[in-house]
Amino acid sequence: MANKSALALICIYGEDSSDDDVSGPRVSTKRVHKDEDEENAVKRRERLPLPSEFQKVENVSEYTDDPSNHEGRLRSFPHERGNWATYIYIPYDKDHFGIQDLFSKIQLIIPSTIEIKPVDDLHISLTKTVILKHHWIQSFSDSIKENTIFIKKFMIMFDGIKVYCNEERTRTFLGITVKSGHDSLIKLVEIFDRCLLEYKLSTFYKDPSFHMSIAWVQGDFKEELGKYVTEINNVFIQLLNTYTQDTWYIYVNYLLCKIGNKSFQFNLC
Template sequence: MWPERNRGPATSTLPPLPASFHDLYASTVRTTTRDDPSLHQGRTRQIPHVPGNWPTHIYIEWHPPPAVHELLTELVSSLQSQASSALAGDTNTTITNFLQSDLGAPQPLHISLSRPIVLSSDDRATFLREVEAAIRASGIAAFGLACCRAEWHRTAESARSFLVLRLTEMLRRCNDVVAKYGQSRLYEWAEGDGQDEEEGRWVGEAFHVSIAWSFVEPTEELVRVTEQVFGSCSAKKRMRELRIPVEGVKVKIGNVITHVVLPQRGSRANEKGAKNLLGL
């Protein structure tokens, strides 16, 4: 038996895992191609499985650091508790967070740059090449995002409500490639002058990070409770300090993920007029 040694605080000398490591295990394993909501907390597939079709998504991935993960988990947990009491008379008021897996492991969050779309087998390679070329030709450099508020966003496609952190702008180049392949554009109303005159929505209201979801509709009472939790002085102050670094864009086709890295500001490839990917 080795003699006991006095040791200071444990520190790791191992280098951090490369960003590409996360892409290897980014997809959940499906045991069947049949849609079975009982395996996914009552959720149904937005895109039915069809042999030869490839579900595709363009997005930015964010791994919240421990302090931010703790803050968001704390706020969602408080909302779950208060909403459960306030909406006791309603059915199916469960709020499920996106912050951790069923086993309690931290999970990455994402900002969508496309709708969930479908490509044919023949289109996969050319679509990926064109998305990569569009991003790299844009002059976009790595940048950071700030969150401005938390609110509920209801989607007709999934019949779910998402608790989201609203961000600032983004879009056109990915949409141009998506539309070329006959797919629906994301936040199409946000293009042009950046405003939907009928709805009065600005492009800045489009982009968000989903941190939880529920089948319950965002009623006035749920909105009130949410504003109460996330609008407290303490929460607002800590939220204002929240920053999301964006160093690349991910393109997921089937279970294969390609990470398109953005150049750092000040690099030679980006000296002539760097742009913000979230600016139109």
């Protein structure tokens, strides 16, 4: 029975050779099949599964970014497993009533042909968004903690409205600029730049214009939005007196670092 199984495998995998001898009892393997048997043998060869070590992995779908999941915003870099988008920032953790009122008035000023949207996660960036490898996360966060533990708390006050565009020219922002606290912000940026350079990552902008983005639009609309900045600033000045003073400043007593879907908090002294 075993010899018959072996012979069947020879018929399937073997070449079109003539007389071959199999060890043990003499067995002739001379081809005696007719043409139609040949065709059947080919079909059987095609259906015979390969050993697992030679099989390729099929139907493995790669991650595809869907802009509809985040209001059409485009990634600055492709998603890759093991890479974590990372940035450090100061959160605006107050009630947003004054900011919401400002945005509503901006909507009345900007033409409806420009689809402007509010920024939900209000903050002041202290680094660009960079990519950390997974095995860097712990050492990077430790480095940030060690270098900020003796930084004193400070105050940030807001000034006026400016238009900004990201480096890729894929999004345009309206941001409230920083009036005070600039020296402390520069000191933090210098610290974070040194930490980033240890991993050969991009540092922050030279001569940065610190701001908190409050509205954005898809694409490069810097020139178009610039036409309305004076009118928006007039509205902003009115709102400075409408809402309490603490709406327009941040008392910075901690920083946040967003790494992928995780947040790390670093308290100042």
